[in-house]
Amino acid sequence: MSTQTPVRYPFPWSPPMEIPEALRGIREKSAIQVTLPSGDTATMVTRYVDVRALFADHRLSRNISRRMRPDVARISADNELFADPNINPDPPDHIRVRGLVTRAFTARRIEALRPVAQQICDEQIDAMIAGPQPADLNEAFAYPVPIRVICGLLGVRPEDRDTFRHLVDGFLSVTKVPVEEMQKCREGLWTYLGDMIEAKRANPGDDLVSGLIKVRDDDNNRLSEHELRYWTQGLLIAGYVTTASQIGASTAVLLHHRELVKEIQADWSLVPTAVEELLRTQIMGSSVGTLRYAVDDIPLSDGSVIKKGTSVLLSEESANTDEEMFPAPFKLDIRRENNHHMTFGAGLHYCAGAALARMELQVATRALLERLPDLRLAVPGEQLPRGLGGFTEGFTEIPVEW
Amino acid sequence: MLVKANAETCTVSSLCVYKAPQVFDQDDEGHVVLLNPEPSEDQHAGVRDAVRSCPTRSLSIESED
Numbered sequence: 066m067s068t069q070t071p072v073r074y075p076f077p078w079s080p081p082m083e084i085p086e087a088l089r090g091i092r093e094k095s096a097i098q099v100t101l102p103s104g105d106t107a108t109m110v111t112r113y114v115d116v117r118a119l120f121a122d123h124r125l126s127r128n129i130s131r132r133m134r135p136d137v138a139r140i141s142a143d144n145e146l147f148a149d150p151n152i153n154p155d156p157p158d159h160i161r162v163r164g165l166v167t168r169a170f171t172a173r174r175i176e177a178l179r180p181v182a183q184q185i186c187d188e189q190i191d192a193m194i195a196g197p198q199p200a201d202l203n204e205a206f207a208y209p210v211p212i213r214v215i216c217g218l219l220g221v222r223p224e225d226r227d228t229f230r231h232l233v234d235g236f237l238s239v240t241k242v243p244v245e246e247m248q249k250c251r252e253g254l255w256t257y258l259g260d261m262i263e264a265k266r267a268n269p270g271d272d273l274v275s276g277l278i279k280v281r282d283d284d285n286n287r288l289s290e291h292e293l294r295y296w297t298q299g300l301l302i303a304g305y306v307t308t309a310s311q312i313g314a315s316t317a318v319l320l321h322h323r324e325l326v327k328e329i330q331a332d333w334s335l336v337p338t339a340v341e342e343l344l345r346t347q348i349m350g351s352s353v354g355t356l357r358y359a360v361d362d363i364p365l366s367d368g369s370v371i372k373k374g375t376s377v378l379l380s381e382e383s384a385n386t387d388e389e390m391f392p393a394p395f396k397l398d399i400r401r402e403n404n405h406h407m408t409f410g411a412g413l414h415y416c417a418g419a420a421l422a423r424m425e426l427q428v429a430t431r432a433l434l435e436r437l438p439d440l441r442l443a444v445p446g447e448q449l450p451r452g453l454g455g456f457t458e459g460f461t462e463i464p465v466e467w
Numbered sequence: 468m469l470v471k472a473n474a475e476t477c478t479v480s481s482l483c484v485y486k487a488p489q490v491f492d493q494d495d496e497g498h499v500v501l502l503n504p505e506p507s508e509d510q511h512a513g514v515r516d517a518v519r520s521c522p523t524r525s526l527s528i529e530s531e532d
Binding site: 120163168170171172173175403409410412413414417419420 | 480484
């Protein structure tokens with residue numbers, strides 16, 4: 066690897082409606098050195114061809130606990146998200162656990178949830194219409210919709226949603242809240258989930274967590290108690306905050322480009338490709354969550370080699386703007402074909418909730434633009450504030466009128 | 468066209484079912500089920516799209532004829 070001076074990562078966002086400038090020109094080499102919020106250095110893979118291949122490469126381990134690997138880079142100095150020493154995120158343990166979860170996310174089951182998501186969107190829009198203008202799209206719609214969907218799927222009680230959301234926001238901080246607050250939220254969430262699992266064990270429902278508890282209690286070898294709680298936590302967080310952030314940010318970008326809204330309103334069959342394009346441009350976050358550790362030397366497409374013992378990031382946003390894969394990658398093209406973006410990863414860690422997220426984004430986008438045909442930003446798009454220092458970096462507030 | 472699918476390596480992205488529903492389905496666990504290994508011409512574009520998007524490269528086109 067070269068001795069290039071590491072650049073700070075995540076890359077800066079400004080201006081808010083554009084794909085980060087830092088993504089131009091970084092694919093001349095297959096990898097660059099970056100400095101994470103912790104101050105630790107990692108090697109970031111930049112080209113689509115390498116990112117795609119390495120997502121599926123067993124020479125990159127997802128086990129990034131410092132108790133296992135003392136020299137692994139940390140995302141932030143204090144947050145050990147994805148680094149639980151009691152969880153093995155590599156095969157074969159990962160495949161065993163993943164299989165218990167993915168059966169809830171088949172196309173058939175996701176499609177059965179589509180009318181549920183539709184009704185939730187309609188109810189949130191009814192409440193918007195009944196309320197004052199301007200409204201914050203995040204609070205009125207983008208956050209409530211996915212949290213209601215995932216809490217329904219997993220079996221979280223409606224009255225616990227606000228508590229849950231507060232705990233998750235603190236938990237997901239990289240540098241957003243003080244360390245003590247983050248720790249308190251982590252412990253609070255862990256306790257909350259333990260209580261929830263015990264309550265469901267006593268009174269099982271027709272939900273995913275009750276299903277996992279049954280698996281756990283029927284056969285001790287398939288799922289440990291710790292794994293049960295850890296993956297319930299993972300599903301709740303992944304199912305909520307990423308989708309919420311993306312619904313808000315992608316709607317804001319569409320509203321900023323009025324002409325695109327009009328095109329979609331004239332032809333609703335554009336919704337799925339528009340949703341994919343807004344996923345490609347990855348406007349709600351960075352790739353810090355892809356941190357991996359090389360357990361062997363790995364050659365890259367430019368002939369360079371990632372050495373064993375290197376901490377590696379797979380840049381989804383750089384892969385998604387690779388000119389070799391996407392013609393005019395910095396242009397937002399809601400009709401883009403062959404849009405095989407890396408936003409949900411690849412390989413056996415491919416986002417388990419991708420089909421659910423896609424369905425929610427499609428339903429939410431159409432519901433908003435159909436029922437509120439004059440929906441618009443109440444402030445210029447360039448002025449929307451980003452929430453920095455978290456795992457997702459969507460807009461913190463999206464004032465809208467209709 | 469002759470299509471192959473490997474349920475052993477399938478990671479349940481469900482992409483193929485959305486892109487070529489007449490060719491690919493899922494079992495109760497979500498793993499790929501090949502409905503028709505020799506899809507008709509009008510389904511070829513969807514199959515190619517599904518093959519390219521499969522996250523674990525579990526789908527392949529064995530023959531174009």
